Amino acid sequence: MMDIQISPDETDWNQFIESNSGPIFNRNEWSAICSIYGHKSYNMAVINDSGDICACLPLIHLKSAIFGNTLVSMPFSEHGSIVIDESINDRNQAVDLLRGKAQELAQQKGVDYLCLRGSRYPSSKEFIRLSRYVTFVVETxxxxxxxxxxxxxxxxxxxxxxxxxxxxxxxxxxxxxxxxxxxxxxxxxxxxxxxxxxxxxxxxxxxxxxxxxxxxxxxxxxxxxxxxxxxxxxxxxxxxxxxxxxxxxxxxxxxxxxxxxxxxxxxxxxxxxxxxxxQQVDLGRTRPGTGVYKFKSGTNGQEIYLDDLFYFPEEISMPPDPEDSKFTPLIRIWRQLPLSVTEALGPHLRGNIP
CATH class of the missing domain: 3.40.630.30 (Gcn5-related N-acetyltransferase (GNAT))
Structure with a gap:
């Protein structure tokens, strides 16, 4: 019998992430780092009959008048989503439990969308898979x-x-x-x-x-x-x-x-x-076709598409695309601002861009 627990013991959580090859961005420390912008975190864990964590999903709630209302795992990174003990037999059930609980939270918070970044598990009828970014992995x-x-x-x-x-x-x-x-x-x-x-x-x-x-x-x-x-x-x-x-x-x-x-x-x-x-260096999220993409490709690292899963409680409302031409005038203005102004104003904007 599996059950969902919210905010399990922090030490148990971090030990589970580390033991099951989860990304550093799923640790409690990253949630605490995100909280400097006032964002609330939700740690969801699947607990087995022995009372141990067998799967987990961290989520951060970002709410902004400019950038919308979202739940993301995890912000300011290219990785997040579900981490699971691959040795358990009922992995699909654990994934379904976490996704279902995340969907419930998304509906309660009235978010525009829920995003699970770098998901390693298949999508379902409720989720849309987008592969907009890649990373390069250099074996060391x-x-x-x-x-x-x-x-x-x-x-x-x-x-x-x-x-x-x-x-x-x-x-x-x-x-x-x-x-x-x-x-x-x-x-x-x-x-x-x-x-x-x-x-x-x-x-x-x-x-x-x-x-x-x-x-x-x-x-x-x-x-x-x-x-x-x-x-x-x-x-x-x-x-x-x-x-x-x-x-x-x-x-x-x-x-x-x-x-x-x-x-x-x-x-x-x-x-x-x-x-x-x-064993390897992950060069981080990059949009294909950009100058950064060309630079990183010079390492001849393995190119891997980063699959993000999106759930929309209401109508489909895609996240803003920074390459959209409508942002060009704003980008030009920002480039002309003194550093003191960008330092003062920037964090109020950047902290809400996941």
């Missing part, structure tokens, strides 16, 4: 030479060119790391510039402070920097968890991009993953 369980040789020539050339400019790299693994700058502030300053140049609102600094505090203490977050003349010019956040390093949020100084620091940054992450025994 071979020698460094084999990994290097697997890259496309253009990617290797960019890394070589970056070395000609005397760029250096550093990984900040924890607060005890010997880094001459505050890693959160250094990353955030680059994040502000990058997002402004993209015409997109930035996260609040407290978002990154909480990532560092909550995930850093479980060795689940690292900063990677490219340094030029003593100044960080490229940076990325990465989340090592299980057998995978999730490469997340690469940022840069726009006037230094010609130095190819972005290629060196990604290469440093891949080397760090290989040196520390991880």
């Amino acid at each position: 369980n071979s020698s460094m030479e084999d990994i290097w040789d697997s890259f496309e020539t253009r990617f290797r050339t960019n890394i070589r060119n970056s070395r000609d400019h005397s760029l250096t790299t550093q990984v900040v693994e924890n607060e005890a790391s010997n880094f001459s700058h505050d890693p959160v502030s250094s990353y955030y300053n680059l994040h502000l510039r990058t997002m402004r140049d993209l015409g997109s609102p930035p996260h609040a600094k407290s978002f990154f402070v909480n990532i560092w505090r909550k995930l850093g203490k479980i060795d689940g977050a690292i900063f990677i920097f490219v340094i030029y003349d003593g100044i960080p010019i490229n940076a990325a956040l990465a989340f090592p968890y299980g057998d995978t390093v999730h490469y997340w949020g690469a940022v840069s100084k726009p006037n230094y991009r010609h130095l190819n620091g972005g290629s060196l940054l990604l290469w440093k992450c891949i080397k760090w993953a290989q040196n520390n025994g991880y």
Whole structure:
């Protein structure tokens, strides 16, 4: 007999996620990070006869006058959805229980849609599957030479060119790391510039402070920097968890991009993953056909479509498409704003864009 439990013990929840190859974004820490924007979390677990968790689904409720009313698993990431103990016999029943409970919650909250990101399980008649994004996965369980040789020539050339400019790299693994700058502030300053140049609102600094505090203490977050003349010019956040390093949020100084620091940054992450025994690097959600897609494809990593499942309690109302031409005027205006303005206004917008 299986039953649904809401908000089970946090330690049991995290242990279940870790034991069953769930993404770091399903842990309680990520829900707590999302809460800085005022979002409420709902942890749903299927409990077996022994009182143990055998499947789980975290959800975050985002409600905004601008971006709508949604339930998402999980926001600000490309992964989430259901994690299940694959050894149980009645996996389909567990999946149905969680989806059914999530649909009930979606109806209670009157959301526009419920989204399960990166779902590993088949859709049903109630859910629509969308595959709008891909990720590239670079295997790191071979020698460094084999990994290097697997890259496309253009990617290797960019890394070589970056070395000609005397760029250096550093990984900040924890607060005890010997880094001459505050890693959160250094990353955030680059994040502000990058997002402004993209015409997109930035996260609040407290978002990154909480990532560092909550995930850093479980060795689940690292900063990677490219340094030029003593100044960080490229940076990325990465989340090592299980057998995978999730490469997340690469940022840069726009006037230094010609130095190819972005290629060196990604290469440093891949080397760090290989040196520390991880099996692969997940390069994160990317829309096919974009410049970022072309850049990441230079690693020759395995291209994997990310399947998102959508449930619409009422009429089908697709989430906004950032590539829609109707956003072009707003993007142009945002790019012209002073950083102080984007820093003040941006988090009120970004915090509601899942």
